[in-house]
Amino acid sequence: MASTTPTENEYVTLESSDGFQFIIHREAAMLSGTIRNMLSSAGQFTESTEGVIHFRDIKAVILEKVCKYWYYKARYLNSVTEIPHFEIEPEYALETLMVADFLDT
């Protein structure tokens, strides 16, 4: 459905290269500079009208990690309590770094 009721707009769908879909809060996804540009550019791109973004180069494991990070960041962005450490598995650290660089996160 292309109609834009606010409830539908609340979430965006991110699809990984191996076909997993992550449906996450628009606000959380907007913490990525790249996604923010994709979703809020003035032109009528399919990404911004339908709220679905395909990442052909990002595997599900990594995309999941990045989504978790956005929620982590959204949760603790303005908190005054102590922030727990965000755990990254060392075996994924390099790939995550490359994806984080691409997503400007």
Added chain:
Amino acid sequence: MPQGSNKIEFCSRCRARFTIKAGATPAVDENDGGLLCPTCASSSSPSVATPKARPVKRPRRKAQKAEIESQVPSLQDLCIQKIANCIEDVEGFGDISDLSMDKICRIISRNRSLNANTLQLFLDSRHSDLSLYDCTDINALGLQNIAQFCPSLRSLKLKFCGRIDDSVMDYYTSHLSQLTSLSLIGPILITEASYIKFFEAMGERFTRFELKHSARFSLKALKALCDNCPNLTHLRLGDCGQMDDEWMEPISNLTKLKSLRLRNPERDRVSTEKVVKLIQAVGSGLEELELKGFVEIEDPVLLDAIRPSCVRLERLNISGCEEFTTEAIQTLFKDWTVNRGLSYINLENCVMLKDEALMAITAHSATTLETLNIKGLDELTKDALLTITKCENLTMLDASWCRAMDDEVMEQLVKSASRLNKVVVWGDHRLTECCPSRKGMKIVGREGDFIDLRFM
């Protein structure tokens, strides 16, 4: 004093002369009863003091907010920290491709986190190429480790390597026995003697040398390079403070040169005749020639040197050579049949150039040209810009500050140059937000993208 006329007084506090408008009562200093100028009066009156206090508060609030935000580190930082912490397990990353390794090095350098710890990640005895993009945080010992851990390096590139000193350079000289290519950006500590030793050891296997931002690289060192390394094919010297006329002669002995890039000599140090002689000597082999920022050199370089000698030339960069005239460029490219056409031309800020110059270029290199930079040539008119459409293989065009660039020219370009994927148009005010584009083509610097339509 007549009614209705202004009065001139001196301020009792700052001694400045000021005018009291007719009928107005000037402010009085509370301490000594003298008159105050409007500036001093407003600074002491409480009603004006509040807006002044506000700007002090605002940035503080912003800074506080920034502090809170920065408490959540970016994912990139977290990953780099993790990688740095696990550096001992570096064997585990072994099967990553060289390309992604280089990419990671770029990311880490951009985040300014390349240090002795993270450096370990990129050192491996199997590596033959190594590029480090920011060596600011690596000390001399760390830099020396490069030669220790990667003894089979063929090519080494170090950017911002200000901490590399003579002892490290000597260590490279004695340990990197397969090195053929070296690139140093900003090696401020290495002295002449060390360079000479290095070039003597490199000898005939040395093929590429790049040096930028070095005030200590001297004529003697250059002579050692040219005498000992006759097989040099690529030479790049930029922003070397000592570069002058005498440098040109040793370079002209390097007859195997394919690529020569000289950049930004000091003013009045390099003359036209010497450059002409140099290019006449080495020009026949050159595929790439860069003379960037040679502000004083004149037309003979184009007419007597480049036109007859540079038969194989494919890439030409004469950006910032302000003395080149339209007529010379025209003569260079007109019927230049010995040259088959250039793929890269950079004329940035050659401010004297007019329409005929660009027309001659597009007529000569129409089928071969891939990258064209005409930034800052604001004398160009639409007629000349339209001739760019003849270059059907163009992939990148920088036409910033070419005021005649408009939607029509752009439309023609989009139509004719099917491989064009990047156009830079800063300061081209005639391009509107409706200027034509197509999928996969990037237009950088369009004015309409930055002006909010709500205010128009």
